[in-house]
Amino acid sequence: MGTDYADPRKTFGAAVYKAACTNRDIVALSVDSGGSSGLGDFKREFPQRYYELGIMEQGAVGIASGLATTGKIPVLCAIAPFVTARPYEMFRNDLGYMGQNVKIVGRNSGISYSDLGSTHHSLEDFAIIRMIPGVTVLAPQDPGEIGGAVRAMLEHQGPVYMRIGNEPIPCLFEEQPFQIGKGRVARKGKDVTVIMTGSLAGNVMEAADLLAQRGIEAEILAMPTVYPLDKDLILSSAAVTERIVTVEEHYVIGGLGTMVQELCCEQLPLPVKKLGVPHLYATSGSYRELLAHYGLDAAGIAAGVEAFVQ
């Protein structure tokens, strides 16, 4: 596991800024959220392409759609529930149904705004956004992948939802070109396939070390594209291990785990264990405490996988 850490929001903002230096169609929208989204450099260097809208997420998504019809590539980043659940119908109709080239980024996703409580948690965003036809859903897992995902989403023609966390995340992978719809094998193994996405990747990689010490060789699949799912990668790994565990900072229903179950019910079938947050209003506390509480720290993930394997 890498030892360097980076702030996901700053990493995201820097990647958008870099792309905007060469692509003048990229515009940023803020709902009183740009500074906290790492878009300070963008605002300073490209004030004419930076639209502050105040706290109006429904209006902002519609405005982003209108901007996109004129050839702009709007990027709107704010706290995850406020750009997904709050303006859901605008996301569905103005971006999805209209097929507009808008990039919505939910930051502080999952339970990373831990102590602020359930209003600020986003545990259903994969579920609700993947229901909108034509929308790509990304959850990059380490700083390099965030940079690659930003480049890929800006080059992709069509609406994209990307979620990032809040806490610094470790550098885990060798950098490689980001391909939407493609995952990768982050660790080879034969006993169980563990599929991870987003901000929990560091904990999963740590859990794999703990499992190895207990004699369980987990194959870890890194899945930075949640939708469309990399079905081939999952099926080829499952053909060897014959059992799957999914790990996500999301409700255990509706998200990555459910998508993997849908795939496996159709194609195999084989048992799938889903690790995530139970379907309830999550409690509050420090982020570290909450992850441990829901069994999503390295020890909890290792225990969950071990119990399933045995």
Place this chain on the structure above:
Amino acid sequence: MRTDRIDLLARQAARCRRNVVRMVRASGAGHLGGAMSCLDIMTVLYFQTMRHDPKNPLMSDRDRFVLSAGHKCMALYSVLAETGYFDKSVLDTYGSLNTKIPGHPDMHKLPGVEANTGALGHGLSIATGMALGLRADETGARVFTLLGDGELPEGSNWEAAAAAAHYHLDNLVAVADCNGLQISGRTAEIMNMEPLSDRFASFGWAVLEIDGNDLRQIVQALDNLPLESGKPTMIVARTIKGKGLSFAEGNAAYHYWKPSAEEQAQAEAELDEAIARLEGRGKCHGN
């Protein structure tokens, strides 16, 4: 203002109203009341005010039109057909499988449609974004949007109203089709949004109130845009729901119309007569 110009618009509006009834015959039902109330405004927009080319619907510097009240789509289809975006035979597919003219407009199916509306309270935000983008590109293009008065309680309208004024979008023109009726009854009783003009003015819009079924007043308003430099324009158009059909005018029951054979025939006869009368007047003026 030349009388023959108004007479010509009156004939075009009458033909567009006839198109609406033709679509209803095809499908057996449709959102009649609002389509008829806004058709004089739509006629002036498409036959006179807007820069657009039916043979080149994606012309980059075209003026845009967003029908926020998407259920009034029969009015939009009428003017698009009448100005030559598509063959009028398509009107006879209203309500049929895979039609290009569904019950709410779909930009992917029909050239000339700029946004997929139908869920209320979306159009003003989309139009605001269009106006921002077009201004940045210095194309000179303007954005027109038509809202129904029944959709004005949607909060998203007021988010967009604030943003359009904040960004001084004087290339944005909204028309509120205030026919005063919605499906359950009188708009003022269901959720009063008056004084509407004062409300928009207080948000920073330049506002003009007109009779939205008076072609002279509509032309006068749309010939003088923007109303005020540096401000978005709101035209509060007082209209009559079901305008043009004697039995439907001012009657909320005709918001959505599923006619009997007799009513369908009466509607067609009334509008055919109106067209004949207006064409006769046109001949007197030498047209």
